[in-house]
Amino acid sequence: MQVTDVIVIGAGQAGLAASRCLGHRGIDHVVLERGHVADRWHNERWSSLRLLTPNWMTRLPGHAYDGDDPNGFMRRDEVAAFLERYARVSNAPVVTDAPVRAVTPSGDGFLVESGAGAFRARAVIVATGACDVPNRPDWSARIATRIEQITTRDYRHPDQIASGGVLVVGASATGLQLAEELRLAGHDVTISVGRHAPTPRRWRGRDVMEWLDASGILSEPRPHTLDEKRALEQPSLQLVGSTTGRDISLDSLVRMNVLPVSRVIGGEDGRVSLSGDLSEQIARADRRRADLLARIDDWISRSGTEAPRDERPRPPRFVAGTKGSLDLDAAGIRTVVWATGFRRSYPWLKLPVLDAAGELRHSGGVTSVPGLYALGLPFMRRRNSTFIDGVGADAQDIVTQVVWHLGAEAMPKVA
Known part of the structure; x- marks a missing residue:
C-alpha cells in the first residue's frame, strides 16, 4: 500500500491543475486516472468539437497556450494534446489505468482502492469533473425501440446517424452545434428548446469572451443565494468556436430549415410530450442576453475603453x-x-457527502468531511469554474484549504 499526503482523482484539466498547485507547495500526492490523461477529451467528445473560448484563454496554473493562433479555437484533439503536455511539463505524478473503486475513512485520512492498488492519504480531491453520466430522462426508455437514441457522450459524427429525421433535445451550445452539423449532413432536424443563453460571438468589435474576461464577469464569485441544483443547471452560452466570428442561434438554425419546438417533457412509443412554452423560453433568453450585454456596455463605459457601438x-x-x-x-x-x-456519479465514494440525487454536497468544493474536497464542478466557486481558464483559480483555493488541513506551511501561489 502506498502512503501519500493527497490523492487527486481524475487527470483532466481540474486534476492536473490541482497537481500543479500541490507540487508547487511541495505536497506529496498521486493523481489517479481511470484511463489516460485527458481521457474524456479523447473518447467522449464529438469529432468536430471546438472550445467556445479562444486559444489565448487556454490557461492553467504554470502553463498557457503559446502557439501562433491566439484567436483561434482548439479542436478536441488539440485540447487533449495541450493537457497531455501540461502533465509532462508539470511532472504530474499520474497513475493511469487506475479507476477508483472505493474511498473510505481510514484513521485520520482515507483509504483509496483503485485498479492500480490501494493508497492511504490524509486528503482527497475529487476532480472527476461534471460529465460522468449523460442526463437522459428515465422515461426515455419508454420510447419505441425503432427510434434510435444517442447521447452526446457517444455521438462522434453524422455518419453514425441513420438516414431520416433527427430530434435534438437541448439548445445550449452543444445542442445547437449538433443540430447544425446534422442539418448540413442532409438530415431533417427538429430541436427541442428549454432554458438557453443566446450570446453574440462578437460584440462591440471584440470576441465576447474578451469582454467577459476583461470585465471580470467570468471570474465572479458564486452568489451565496445560488443553490447547488441551479448551479449545476446553468446553460452554456449559445456559441460556436469560429475564427470567422459567426453566430449560432435558433434564428440561424431556422434559416437552415431546422424546426424548433418546446421542451420535451415525456414520451412513450412513437410520441413525445412538449411543454408548449417555447415563446416564453425565448423571451426569457432574450432578456438574459440583454442583461449580459448591458453589463458589458456598463463596464466599457466605466473603464473608459474605446469600442464601436x-x-x-x-x-x-x-x-x-x-x-x-x-x-x-x-x-x-x-x-x-x-x-x-450530464450528471455526476460517485458510486465509489463511501462517505456521507452525497444528496438524494447522488450529487456531491459541498460549499465551494469543501465537503463536510474534513480532508475531502471537490474541483471542476459547474459554478463551484466562480462563474468559470468548469472553464479551462477558470479551474486554475479554484485549484489554488482548494489546495490552500488542503494546506490548512494538513497543517503544512503555505507557500506562494502559482503565477
Missing part, C-alpha cells in the same frame, strides 16, 4: 409553435440525440 441583437424572428406533442413517426424522426448535459 453595435446594434442590439434582435429576438428570434420566427413564430414559435405551441403544440403539446410530437409524433416522431409522422415527422419522419428516426433518431433522438440527447444534448441535455
